Amino acid sequence: MINSSIWINFVLFSFLFSAPVSLSDIEKMASNFINQKTFEIKEPISTLQLSEYSNITIVNFHPSGFVLTSNDNQLIPVLAYSLNKNFDILEIPIHLEMTLSKYEIEIDQLLQNNIIDNENLYLWLNLLRNKESEEAARNVDPLLTAEWDQDPSFNLQCPYDNNGPGNHAVVGCVAVGMGQIMHYWQQPQTGIGNHSYTHPNYGLIEADFENTNYSFSNMTDLTGNFEVQQLLFHAGVSVEMDYGPDGSGAPGGPFSPFDNPNAFSALQENFGYSNEMQWLSKDNFSSIEWLELIKHELDNDRPIAYDACANVGCHFWNIDGYEDDFLHCNWGWGGQANGFYIYSALGPDDEPIVFNSEEFIIIGIMPTSAFLEGDINGDSLVNIQDIILTVNLVLSNEYNSLADLNSDNIVDILDLVALVNIVLGI
Template sequence: MTQGRQSEEIPNFSTKFNLRSKNQSKLEKRFLHAPRSMKTKIILAILLAFSFHNRLSGEQVPPEKAKTAAVNFLKLNPSSRLKGAAAVDLEPVSYSTTRTFASAGKKSAAGNEELLYIFNLTGSEGFIIISGDDMATPVLGYSFESGFDVTDVPLNFRKWMEGYKDQIRYIRAHPGEASAAKEEWTSLLEGRDSGIKSSAATVAPLVGTQWDQSPYVNDLCPYDYEYGERTVTGCAATAMAQIMKYWNYPKGGSGFHSYEHDVYGTLSANFGTTEFDWTSMPDVVGSPNQAVATLMYNCGVSIDMNYGPASSGGSGAYVIIERSPVTHCVEYALEKYFNYDPSARGVQRANYSDAAWTSLLKEELNAGRPIEYAGFGSGGHAFVCDGYDSNDFFHFNWGWGGYYDGYFASDALDPGGTGIGGGSGGYNYYQQALVGIKPPVGQLSYD
């Protein structure tokens, strides 16, 4: 629309909208012979309708605006180490052409639009993820613990990013369900901190370990002769082991378990005769370590780990009883074989409103209890949730040697109400959490 004073001539709406109905001439006559005040009201009503539609419709965020939002967030965020910085240098991550992380940065088939942007901090460790649509939450995650390396991205992280993308696709198809995000975008782009959620309460990451799925930590896992490499520990066992290390419990397990693997045959562990040497387990495993390898293997067997080498897709297992088709999952094994408090329980996000889910996770973390979190697929891709910042972003330890650990939004939408957990298209992706993980009362740890 051109700017400036408009002509007094009344537009021919039948021509403008190509009305070809039987009653077209009647409509024209009624409009053209109506009092001027009535014509004005009709025009205003039509303009208001268009305005309302535009306000509810999302817009693709261009790269320069995404970068501005990223810089302002890092400078204004109370939890950012760059808060108040005079300048923040960011470098866009070009990841759409890599095989490892091909789908995260590719343009969507519908509309050829970016779904999200990733920027690395220039000259230091860290990255930030920005939504590609102004109807979605502006900032999806950030880290000061590692850069974003597109050649080495863990599967659980990739699946989490896929969830963000699908949520953004959803809100583009249902724009009226998340209008609150537009106000956040406006404030953030203008450099006002009103666009940043801020809470005085925070919990710094509880888990100090940065364990990976290989090498060294998997020295006792089955060897695959076809691929010529040892199988990896699996994300569920890695998260489980890191939480057990946090508690330094138990001194030893209980019972025995054996199961048949399709490729590697009978896999067994005698938990009752195994002692865990907690003091010999470092935060970072950079050389062979029998103590960590023993813990990892025992965790894997206890949950019927479907072992596999990294090059064939890795190892997998289940976290909570409610989602597991087999008895042996993390929830079951912690109590059965490792004598953890029976009050631990698996919960699914689909059964909670957004507010209730956030409150549940924060209550656990406030109590000093790390959470084993999973989602995206019937079996899930597990990791540790062990803190939150002033924006209610949760800290995730992905079990990938510290890489990609950082703070992330629980979803890309900000709809309120039941939200993404209880509705909004069902994009909760089987998100689930094992809460209440702790030793029995009176047996807090073995240092």
């Protein structure tokens, strides 16, 4: 009789030299992964491999949840997951298609160039053996509660079009991304000014922001009632949305030197959001720096607007949480496929990964009324408690953007002196 430990070691040794993973092992790994993260036992109900994404498998679970896996044990096992959403392959948002295409291209390059991270082999083995994974070193639970969409019942205040869903043009991803962040902050109560423009198909489109009361307390998280529809339409008007029955588009930020309306400028000019907001390009950061920038923003409870452009166009969504290097994406598609997605590279940061895209983020998104200089602990007061907190930050060499009063990316004695002067009214 073969000793059981010898047999197990033989199987594990064999696995180290196999590349593609069987569907049964993929399903087993995904089941172990998701059940380690929840007290509710989840059973796989479908395992799907799509022809256009040959390196990726989708495992859906009952009653809810999905795991997106790679198909090769040389690669990181889990690419994305959710504990409370399923993955409908018939309703994949275009911006999620971009992310899946990015994964596919990266995996192809890693395999073709034989870029192997041996740690991935052991990740596969540990999950197949149901060995408990380490808890996330850093995480922020999803900040947004809204799961809004572009179609009925969300688009009923958009221009009338009998070729569109519900006889209206669709909302547009930029308006949904803006609206979900404003819903998070519950601001503004009223907007600033008004705006109008002439659409080639729908004629004059206008919104009166300053005479509108945005009743956030009456807005629903999952359905588009009147108040939600109004906010989404006004967000669309503020960026001069190019409405259409099949898709509506607008710029997320200042792509050109021309003064075109966009989400970045409209949040400030029409909805009273902070002048400290920044529009940043991934081109100016390494992947590690980019990921850390995103995490730092989420650590300070500020959801992010993410804009990515590829050959299929530009798309806009929200990132509102993270778990280690998995970013929680709210795609603005009625909650479909919302989940934690690995940021990238499926390999070391110094390995070149070619993907024909541009990526941008808007950070610092918060209403002007939410920002009180020197209010480090967020109690809407500036007093001795904030001074004590800043002293502790200085002594521990920790960073908090609210305490960085001179914006030099460190919290030191200069910030403490500035805070004392604010408290004393100097």
